[in-house]
Structures are given as C-alpha cells and as structure tokens.
Amino acid sequence: MDASPDPDLEAFRKTVRDFLHQTITPDIRAQAQRQAGIAAEPALGIWWLKELHKKGWAAPAWPKEYGGTGWDAARRHIFEEECVRAGAPTLWVSGHQLLGPVVMQFGTQAQKDFFLPRILNGEHYWSQGFSEPGSGSDLASLSTQAVLDGDHYIVNGGKIWTSHAHWSNWIFLLVRTAKPANKREGITFLVAPTDTPGITVQPIVSMSGEHETNQVFLDNVRIPVTNRIGDEGLGWAIAKYLLEFERAGSYAAQAQASLDEARIAAKSPDPVTGERQWDDPQFRRDFADAQLRVTAQSWMEKRVVSAISSGQNVGDAIASILKLRGSECQQAAQEVSVAALGPLGMADQRAALKPGSNEAAIGTPSAIRPTAKYLNGRAASIYGGSNEIQRNILFRFISAGQVP
Ligand SMILES: Cc1cc2nc3c(=O)[nH]c(=O)nc-3n(C[C@H](O)[C@H](O)[C@H](O)COP(=O)(O)OP(=O)(O)OC[C@H]3O[C@@H](n4cnc5c(N)ncnc54)[C@H](O)[C@@H]3O)c2cc1C
Incomplete structure (x- = not known):
C-alpha cells in the first residue's frame, strides 16, 4: 500500500470538509452529540440525508446510474472520516447501505424504479426484520411463515431486536416459504409498509435507556407477491449478500x-x-x-x-x-x-x-x-x-x- 498523500484525494477531502463546514453548524453538531444511539433519530437523520441528497451525496457507495456518487472506495472512506470529524449526525443504514444494494442486485426494474429514489430522498425509512426469538446467530432456523394465497403471501410469526422499526415506514423481512431438509433453502425476502394490517411494533428499551430496538409481531399480514425481492427461496443468498454490507x-x-x-x-x-x-x-x-x-x-x-x-x-x-x-x-x-x-x-x-x-x-x-x-x-x-x-x-x- 502506498501511504504517500495523493493530491486528487486531498483535493477531494478539502471539498468534503468545505461542504461539512457550511452544513454542520455548531447547533447541528450539538444536537448530534446529544444522541448516543447507533444512528441519529429520524428528525435529525432525515434532515441530514436530505441535505446530502441535495448535494448528490446521499448514497456514497451507489453507482451514478442509480443516483449514487460513483465514488471509489478511497473517496467513500474519506467522506466517512470527515463526517465523523465534523460531528455530523450518523445516518441510519437500513435503506441506503443494506436494502439499496439488494434491490440493485436482485430487484426487478419496477422495484428499482420505485424503491431506490425513495431511499435516496428519505421518503422510505427502512427497518431490517431478520432476527427472531430463537433465531439470531442461527438465522437460517427462522420460522416466520409465508404462505402463498393467490397474488399475496400471508405472513405469520415475528421478529425481534428490529432497530428503528417504530420510526420506519417500510420493513424488509426474511420469511420461510418452504421447509426443505436444508434450512438455508426455502427462505424468501419480502418487503412491506409497516402500516400493513397485522404488523404490530412493541418497544425494547436498552440498558442505556434508549428505545432503538423493538419486537415486531406479524399476524396474517398480506404482502403482495410483487413485494418479493428475487425468486422465492433465494432469501438466504440475498441475506448473505446484505450482511457483507452490514459488516x-x-x-x-x-x-x-x-x-x-x-x-x-x-x-x-x-x-x-x-x-x-x-x-x-x-x-x-x-x-x-x-x-x-x-x-x-x-x-x-x-x-x-x-x-x-x-x-x-x-x-x-x-x-x-x-x-x-x-x-x-x-x-x-x-x-x-x-x-x-x-x-x-x-x-x-x-x-x-x-x-x-x-x-x-x-x-x-x-x-x-x-x-x-x-x-x-x-x-x-x-x-x-x-x-x-x-x-x-x-x-x-x-x-x-x-x-x-
Ligand atoms: C442493539 C441491537 C440491534 C439489533 N438490530 C437488529 C435489527 O435491526 N434487525 C435484526 O434482524 N436483528 C437485529 N439485532 C439482532 C442481532 O443480529 C442478534 O442479536 C445477533 O445475531 C445474535 O443473535 P441472538 O441475540 O439470538 O443471540 P444467540 O444467537 O442466542 O447467541 C447468544 C450467545 O451465544 C453465542 N453463540 C451463538 N451461536 C454460537 C456459535 N455457533 N459459536 C459460538 N458462539 C455462539 C453468541 O455469540 C452470543 O454470545 C440487533 C441486536 C442488538 C443487540
């Protein structure tokens, strides 16, 4: 690795710093410092996402064709470093960092056209419904069931530790659509608005006193087949792809x-x-x-x-x-x-x-x-x-x- 300064990257760093200097006022910085959670709460976080969107920087890792910056890894790293240094609010990741790449890789054109712009502009605020009581580390043992009924899945079961679910208006879910001998098969990836009848969100307050995580109950939730990302049974491959972006x-x-x-x-x-x-x-x-x-x-x-x-x-x-x-x-x-x-x-x-x-x-x-x-x-x-x-x-x- 060549550790000597690269003039192009240093110029880029200055552009980012100048923008942050103008946008992250002492008041915004103070507000961000009054939050200790994984990410800023929505009032502040969505404000920041919208500011970045105006600048074309809402999704540093996305390709330009989808409204991203097209930045290489070095520029993305500099951008993250400078945001932390400036005390910018920490963005909630479920939309742009986790679901966005999944939609780009596995979604239909209609899903890309619908979801990606709404992730970028902050209209959709996503939560991640993977873990279940009893299925965390052993995620593939999940048992939330989705049964096909015409052009809908009927989903029953529940999710736990679902961060920001009480603020989100959409959730992505891993559900079981079949029970083959290999538990990694028969898992499917669905998305749904959180106001769909049958979805109930209950708070879990953490030892720091914050309410960030939740338990989500799914009772006869009707999710259209058009809200399935990828083929039925492809859920495990999609989850593994998504988790690399999370880690x-x-x-x-x-x-x-x-x-x-x-x-x-x-x-x-x-x-x-x-x-x-x-x-x-x-x-x-x-x-x-x-x-x-x-x-x-x-x-x-x-x-x-x-x-x-x-x-x-x-x-x-x-x-x-x-x-x-x-x-x-x-x-x-x-x-x-x-x-x-x-x-x-x-x-x-x-x-x-x-x-x-x-x-x-x-x-x-x-x-x-x-x-x-x-x-x-x-x-x-x-x-x-x-x-x-x-x-x-x-x-x-x-x-x-x-x-x-
Ligand atoms: C603050 C917070 C936010 C979260 N947000 C989300 C979210 O938004 N969406 C979501 O889906 N999930 C979320 N999770 C859930 C998280 O992914 C799980 O808690 C995690 O995967 C561990 O699963 P578990 O809690 O069921 O623990 P378990 O799997 O029961 O593990 C208990 C302990 O046993 C250890 N263990 C388990 N299996 C093995 C093994 N094979 N070898 C060695 N050690 C093992 C674990 O490391 C752990 O120490 C969140 C969790 C927390 C704490």
Whole structure:
C-alpha cells in the first residue's frame, strides 16, 4: 500500500470538509452529540440525508446510474472520516447501505424504479426484520411463515431486536416459504409498509435507556407477491449478500472520535475535586492501549480501501475481520472515554440526552454522552452477527487454507 498523500484525494477531502463546514453548524453538531444511539433519530437523520441528497451525496457507495456518487472506495472512506470529524449526525443504514444494494442486485426494474429514489430522498425509512426469538446467530432456523394465497403471501410469526422499526415506514423481512431438509433453502425476502394490517411494533428499551430496538409481531399480514425481492427461496443468498454490507463498515473514525473526546475530558479538572484522570498512570496506559488498537484498525481499513481501489480482490473474510476488530477497538475507546470522566461517568445524563433537550449536563457538557455511548456500544459485538460468529467464519477460511 502506498501511504504517500495523493493530491486528487486531498483535493477531494478539502471539498468534503468545505461542504461539512457550511452544513454542520455548531447547533447541528450539538444536537448530534446529544444522541448516543447507533444512528441519529429520524428528525435529525432525515434532515441530514436530505441535505446530502441535495448535494448528490446521499448514497456514497451507489453507482451514478442509480443516483449514487460513483465514488471509489478511497473517496467513500474519506467522506466517512470527515463526517465523523465534523460531528455530523450518523445516518441510519437500513435503506441506503443494506436494502439499496439488494434491490440493485436482485430487484426487478419496477422495484428499482420505485424503491431506490425513495431511499435516496428519505421518503422510505427502512427497518431490517431478520432476527427472531430463537433465531439470531442461527438465522437460517427462522420460522416466520409465508404462505402463498393467490397474488399475496400471508405472513405469520415475528421478529425481534428490529432497530428503528417504530420510526420506519417500510420493513424488509426474511420469511420461510418452504421447509426443505436444508434450512438455508426455502427462505424468501419480502418487503412491506409497516402500516400493513397485522404488523404490530412493541418497544425494547436498552440498558442505556434508549428505545432503538423493538419486537415486531406479524399476524396474517398480506404482502403482495410483487413485494418479493428475487425468486422465492433465494432469501438466504440475498441475506448473505446484505450482511457483507452490514459488516464491512469503517469503525476507526468513530473510535478515534471517542478517544479525542476522552483526551479532552481526562485533561479537564473534575469540577468538584479538581483532579485530572490524565494524571493517573493507569488511565494513560489504558488510553495508549486503546489508541494503538484504533490506529491499527485505521491502517487496516486504509489497506483494504487501497486494495479495493486498485482493483484487488480482498476476499470474503475481510468483512468479518473488519467487523470483529472494528467493534472491539470501538468498545475499547468507549471504555476509556467513560474512565476519562472519573466519578462523573456514573452520572445519569438521560434527561440531557433526549434529542432537542435543553437540560444541562451533570458536571460538564462533555460528560453527557460517553456513558450512554459505552452502554449502547456493548451491542456492536452482537448485532450484524456476533463476534463469536465472525471468529467461526474466519476459522472456516483459515482451516480451508484461505488465510486472508
Ligand atoms: C442493539 C441491537 C440491534 C439489533 N438490530 C437488529 C435489527 O435491526 N434487525 C435484526 O434482524 N436483528 C437485529 N439485532 C439482532 C442481532 O443480529 C442478534 O442479536 C445477533 O445475531 C445474535 O443473535 P441472538 O441475540 O439470538 O443471540 P444467540 O444467537 O442466542 O447467541 C447468544 C450467545 O451465544 C453465542 N453463540 C451463538 N451461536 C454460537 C456459535 N455457533 N459459536 C459460538 N458462539 C455462539 C453468541 O455469540 C452470543 O454470545 C440487533 C441486536 C442488538 C443487540
């Protein structure tokens, strides 16, 4: 990998920075900082998506023919890094990052024409109905049933941990349309508006106090056959295709942002005791350890981006490695950012954390988010396929002699 600066990419970085500087005002940045979830809540997130759409940047990874930017991997990576640095709201991924590529790859022309523009302009807000009670890691054991009745499927069963389902107006679902001996067969991919009769969404509140996930009940839900993506029984192949987009993200920029916040907090004297966490050698050791992991992750991400940009095939195992190491380094950084607050890390900041809240922080404003972010971040090694499952996948590659 050539690590020397590329003038074209540096010019691109400047264009992105200039745009972010104009658009992410201090007020927007402050609003984004009052949210600790996986993604910004819709009022802020959809506003940001629309701003990006005006600029033609709503879907950095999509080809131009579908309204994407056509950017190569290096430009997409720079864009993500700069958005995090600018404190932009984190976009909800189910539409543009997960469903969009599936529709492009497996959808009919009519489905592409209908869904893709509505993902781009924020009209459709999607949730992902894959996991079920009892079918998470072993997703192929899912049992939500879809029975063909004329030109509709009748769907019965339920989904769990469905993030943002209470805000979404569309959901994509893996359902069972047949029960062959091989459980990976007989799975089908359907999409439906969430106001379809028979769909009920109930909240699951996480230990950080946020309501992001839900349980979704499906009782005699009628979904037209025209809302099936791909052939009947192709659902497992589609799910595997989609999950690679979910796992291969960039983690280092977010983790670095947590560490940058931690450094500032640790060097600020505690408002009551006057003590600084930075003066504690154990804190500095933990900080250095987390920083090394984040730097290593950043270089791994850059190496992958550079390989993809120069046309190399990086191999399927890379998505698992990025997810495994990325979520671990993010959690290490979040742990340090709580430790940096000292006793303030124990304060319950939930009142100040609500979007649009005017509640003052307990202690200093920088103490509002780290603990909730840390608690929320514990889930990063579970969702999108737990880290144990990523290790199993890697073991299969390695034992087949395909060392990534
Ligand atoms: C915050 C959050 C948001 C989520 N959002 C969504 C969403 O929007 N849509 C959606 O469909 N799902 C979502 N999920 C579900 C997520 O994908 C599952 O939780 C995950 O796949 C694990 O499944 P499970 O919870 O059933 O745990 P289980 O599969 O029961 O696993 C329990 C434990 O056993 C371990 N384990 C299981 N099998 C093995 C094995 N073969 N080898 C080694 N260890 C194993 C796991 O790693 C885990 O530690 C979300 C989850 C969380 C926590």
